[in-house]
Amino acid sequence: MKLLFVCCTILAAAFAATGDECYKDSVRVCKSVLKDNKKDKKDFSLPSCSAKYGAILEMLPELQQYVNSHITRNFEYMLMATHYGNYEKSREGFEKIFMDLSDSKWDTAIDLIKYITKRGGEMKFDNIKADTVNDENASYELYELNSLAKALDMEKELAERAHLIHGQATRRRENLHDPEVSSYIENKFVHHHAETIRKLSGYTSDLTSLLSGPDSSLALYIFDDYLKKQSIV
Amino acid sequence: MKVIISVIVILAFVATSSANLQCEHAKPNIPTEWIDMVKPCVKKMRAQIQTELEASIQYLAMGAHFSRDKINRPGFAKFFFQAASEERQHALKLISYLLMRGELTSNVSKLIKKTIVPPIVSWTSGVDALKDALRLEAKVTKDIRGVIEECEDPKEEEGNGYNDYHLVDHLTGEFLEEQYKGQRELAGKISNLEKMMDEHKALGEFMFDKKLLDEL
């Protein structure tokens, strides 16, 4: 009988630890309304009623940095597109793919913020990964092949970061398991990255062989015209 | 023997020259008489692009704040996320304009700062954020007026008196038009919300939020 009682107590304690904290909070705030009638000094907060569960708390810093990296990439691609939009460069195709990439980074940043808050987190705009903005003097006015190469590097970096987040959510660190995070990363990032990276890699191959031909200026003109009709994202 | 050597040399030369990738091309020789924007005006326009992007990120922070579980105002969040994207579009529109006028052929890399941290990240209520938004728009309007003034009658020596009719018209007709309409819309929203919250604080904001969600 004693043993049963002990078991019950342990079970109840375990249940309380994981199960009914929000409920307790709600009971507490409801009582506090009845007890004291002083209008200002009431604590109506329900700290245990957040949307947080799983491993989201540990994942948050990484996710926040990922948002900020997308915002930065959006600006960088914007500059690359601008460069190709000027009358001297006049490469509409290059302008288009870089603007598409910029738009896509921006939309993804918003989507990621919504996701963070869906999982009970908050967005921190000052949590910026140290090496994202490695060089204040970085140039975004690049020749065609170099610009595609730079874009490919940037996309790969974002893809690897997605893998890192996915890995952390999948018990790479002990006790951290959050299949909802890994599923989100897979569906929203992993497959898209593979597409974009493959396309950019293909473009650099094409352009490399075209530029080694007898008339690289004409080749660039034709390749740019081809890019106008491509969708990179 | 001599022939063989010279053939080899020629072959080697052909091989290396065809292995050379021509990635860089000379700048084309285009008349520049048509490029008639003056420096102080261009400078103001470039700065305005950054201003629009900063507004965009401030709205993004508002969207993030109202999306939080403890705040839970999806209507406000949607409204501010949309505003963030609109501000970004304003920046892009200014860039397009400068490109159309033959600008932005150099110094493009310094046009935009790569990171922007929003100055304010939390608000006590929806009406508090809307008021901040209205203040922000008023500031942007003032900045656009500053661009117009500089482009209509540049004071600095480099552009002395050059009236950029088309840009002034464009900024007045398109940008200021949108500013004034947007400000009136915000003021109206603040008015309605504040009156509702006078008597029914929580319920007022709750209902206003759902209305925003439906309308947008």
Ligand SMILES: [Fe+2]
């Ligand atoms: Fe704007």
